[in-house]
Amino acid sequence: MSWTDERVELLKKMWTEGQSASQIAKELGGVTRNAVIGKVHRLGLSNRAGGAAEPAKPEPKAKAEKVEAKAEKPAAQPAAEAPEPKPAAKPAAPAQAAAPAAAPARKAIIPAGQPLPPQPSANEIDPAALAKVGEIEKHSKKLSLMELTERTCKWPIGDPATEDFWFCGLPSQAGKPYCEAHVGVAFQPMSARRDRRR
DNA sequence: CCCTGATTCGC
């Protein structure tokens, strides 16, 4: 396979959307994630600007340094700074914190008219994290309970009592039950919700 | 072990 305009476009699109290199490779077919990453770099869009980016990385990026034989490039890319609505720095819930807003693999038997599992009340979740979730849920895999694997996000979406119910299904990180975005809203460092007791 | 992107370098 070669990098036709179409394929490059899809690559750009998906990369910009925050899709992982492996997902993009899978979608394109005929290429490995390495190929995708390589292309991404050659295209000069390794920095996922253009929407939601990562925290500023002042690091000079110096990793593999075993065989130094090449002259370094004086090229200093200005690299336009893109606004970042995502602080991303989470306290990581030391001891107490962490209030899982939803139970992962719950039994499918849920009577109608129940307080829905997830759907975190927006008022107590980090706005940035919420926005991220809203974004990724648009194209969640919409997996059924049985389609979930150890490596898919198990965040329930919709009303379990109706047909409008599925699981996120996006790739979850190792160990974690949810994808990046949902981990962000599932584990909040405790907030002012205590005053809301009934 | 699963995954992520980053880099190198022979082709």
Add this chain to the structure above:
DNA sequence: GCGAATCAGG
């Protein structure tokens, strides 16, 4: 330019 191999990290 391409991408496998490798590196570095979660």
